[in-house]
């Protein structure tokens with residue numbers, strides 16, 4: 746049993762980043778933590794592949810920027826395709842998602858996402874002996890889809906966000922359990 750299934754549900758997000766040539770990359774992560782409110786800070790943990798650092802982390806280390814995009818139920822197919830490692834390519838095109846510029850970072854948000862957080866790297870923490878790098882970042886900008894944000898509140902239930910219950914089991918906030926085969930390393 747994967748022990749991380751005991752920490753459930755975990756919010757599923759897709760990180761959008763760009764590499765040094767400006768090529769966008771998108772991949773899902775479920776280790777998002779709210780670390781601080783003033784200023785707002787988040788944390789995410791990145792495992793290492795046998796072949797080395799994941800593209801998302803490489804891009805964050807190269808330019809210090811990323812966007813956290815919340816994943817709604819209707820984004821699940823794109824989410825699992827995004828998890829599959831592929832050669833460098835424009836992931837907005839590959840996944841049929843729409844890029845939308847942010848004001849504070851050079852990476853685009855995913856327009857289909859109910860809400861996005863533009864983030865700037867503050868520090869990394871090496872979690873040796875685990876082959877894991879923990880990223881701490883400041884949230885510079887928050888964009889919420891008009892359909893789900895009013896009076897400063899975010900309607901997470903209405904947005905029907907996706908949460909992970911382990912490795913291949915998921916649930917939507919509105920209560921639909923579903924299963925997707927693992928495609929990633």
Ligand SMILES: Cc1cc2nc3c(=O)[nH]c(=O)nc-3n(C[C@H](O)[C@H](O)[C@H](O)COP(=O)(O)O)c2cc1C
Pocket residue numbers: 757770771772773774775776777790791792793798799800801802824825827828829830909929930
């Ligand atoms: C729902 C879900 C959650 C994931 N969470 C993480 C995570 O928190 N940390 C991590 O290193 N990989 C996580 N992964 C695996 C990455 O998405 C996967 O390794 C991906 O290929 C990375 O792509 P990249 O090389 O473009 O960054 C997750 C995958 C899925 C489907």
